Amino acid sequence: MSLSEEIISALRERNASGDTFEHMANISGVSRAYIHQIANHRSDPLKMSLEKFLALFPSAQIELAPARVPDNPAAAAAARSDYQDLRDKYQDLRDKYQDLRDKYLDLRESRPPLSTLSASNK
Numbered sequence: 062m063s064l065s066e067e068i069i070s071a072l073r074e075r076n077a078s079g080d081t082f083e084h085m086a087n088i089s090g091v092s093r094a095y096i097h098q099i100a101n102h103r104s105d106p107l108k109m110s111l112e113k114f115l116a117l118f119p120s121a122q123i124e125l126a127p128a129r130v131p132d133n134p135a136a137a138a139a140a141r142s143d144y145q146d147l148r149d150k151y152q153d154l155r156d157k158y159q160d161l162r163d164k165y166l167d168l169r170e171s172r173p174p175l176s177t178l179s180a181s182n183k
Contacts, residue, residue, distance in 0.1 A: 068106035071118065072099060089116035 062070070076082060082100070086093035091113050098104035115121065 065106050068109075068114075068118075069100060069102065072096060076100065085117065089113075091116055 072085075075085065082093045082096045085091070085096050089096075095104065095113070096117070099106050099109065
């Protein structure tokens with residue numbers, strides 16, 4: 062079941078168990094019309110703000126888990142190696158950026174001011 066379907070199903074189950082959309086709206090601060098639109102497929106539940114989602118489902122838990130490293134030692138070593146390669150490339154790019162920035166600042170300091178250039182062209 063997709064997240065969208067889970068949200069719709071949860072709203073419908075609450076409504077079927079006697080919790081009206083009006084009551085849900087009063088408790089959560091989310092409009093009754095919006096709750097009705099979500100429950101009846103007229104609005105996309107995935108476009109709901111996180112604030113509204115947590116107001117409607119205060120006991121919901123959101124898990125932000127990092128990518129899982131495989132249990133296979135060889136695959137885990139390969140994943141670490143890939144990560145290290147990406148980290149090295151990132152550091153190289155940062156170094157190149159810093160070098161270009163330094164060159165730009167040096168050129169900027171060494172050129173004469175624009176007011177001097179415009180005065181000499183007259």
